[in-house]
Amino acid sequence: MLMDEISKDTPEMTSVVVNCKFLVDLNHKGMAAMSQGKYEKARKSLRLCELLATDTSQTTRALALDDRRKIYALTMNNLGCYYKKIKKPNVALKYMVAALNADIANKAPKSHIASTQLNICAILSQLGKHLVAAKYAQEAISHLESTLSDLRDPARVGRYSNVDERSLLATVAIAYYNLGAECEHSNDLIDALEAYERVVEYAQQCDSTDVLQFAKDAKRGLEKKLNELEGALSRRSVMRDEGSVMKAFHDSVHIARIDLNRMKRSPTRGTQHQADSQRQPRAASQMQQHKWMVKLAT
Numbered sequence: 001m002l003m004d005e006i007s008k009d010t011p012e013m014t015s016v017v018v019n020c021k022f023l024v025d026l027n028h029k030g031m032a033a034m035s036q037g038k039y040e041k042a043r044k045s046l047r048l049c050e051l052l053a054t055d056t057s058q059t060t061r062a063l064a065l066d067d068r069r070k071i072y073a074l075t076m077n078n079l080g081c082y083y084k085k086i087k088k089p090n091v092a093l094k095y096m097v098a099a100l101n102a103d104i105a106n107k108a109p110k111s112h113i114a115s116t117q118l119n120i121c122a123i124l125s126q127l128g129k130h131l132v133a134a135k136y137a138q139e140a141i142s143h144l145e146s147t148l149s150d151l152r153d154p155a156r157v158g159r160y161s162n163v164d165e166r167s168l169l170a171t172v173a174i175a176y177y178n179l180g181a182e183c184e185h186s187n188d189l190i191d192a193l194e195a196y197e198r199v200v201e202y203a204q205q206c207d208s209t210d211v212l213q214f215a216k217d218a219k220r221g222l223e224k225k226l227n228e229l230e231g232a233l234s235r236r237s238v239m240r241d242e243g244s245v246m247k248a249f250h251d252s253v254h255i256a257r258i259d260l261n262r263m264k265r266s267p268t269r270g271t272q273h274q275a276d277s278q279r280q281p282r283a284a285s286q287m288q289q290h291k292w293m294v295k296l297a298t
Helices: 002-009 020-035 039-053 065-085 089-105 110-126 130-151 165-185 189-206 209-265 269-297
Strands: none
Touching: 020 039, 020 065, 039 065, 065 089, 065 110, 089 110, 110 130, 110 165, 130 165, 165 189, 165 209, 189 209
């Protein structure tokens, strides 16, 4: 179905020999169309790449197995970016995970794997899965810092002749920024602050003013939030201490009110007690008088 639509749009496809360069160019055309807002054209180009990368017919006979795998990983990544762009994150995640698995199977460079992991991190964040997104950001940072360490090692630098250190530093800074954002979304504010501090550190090394400004703004905002939280906790602690004193006071007042209410419910209780105390001396004098009368009678 898709191949029929493509053939109508591009008749030359019926006779072309599909090779690695052709599919790379088709991927680039798809991404260029997406950047121009031509989403349907982008979808057709990228879906065609997907079909051809998995095709085993004579159409792709010139495509070596290793090249096919690399093209497949590239196409999955681009399709993931496409579906993220048109706000279909669940579909985007499916393609991006497929790209990551293909990168790992192809033993792609660590920096390449890290880029795919950062794309997955962004999609998971869009889905609100911030804890899992933070995990992917941490894994990407691990790959990137390992690559940076190798790049600065004279014994290993030859393996990374096509890696630009400044560009790599900027990617590490972005990875830490993503980690900080995911930690902040998860209310893990201390780890978020530490991540933003690392962003500043790496952004200064690569002299990336844009990333540096983002990091400083995020760090200031988070520090303000932490100060507000600390103040709120301090006030809560004071209120809790004051509450203990006030509770004792309220208890004593409550007991006094109970006693007062009891007296109000029995208004004659006090006067009855007073009358009894007044009658007792009179009864005693009558008894004494009775004793004298008994003596006189005898």
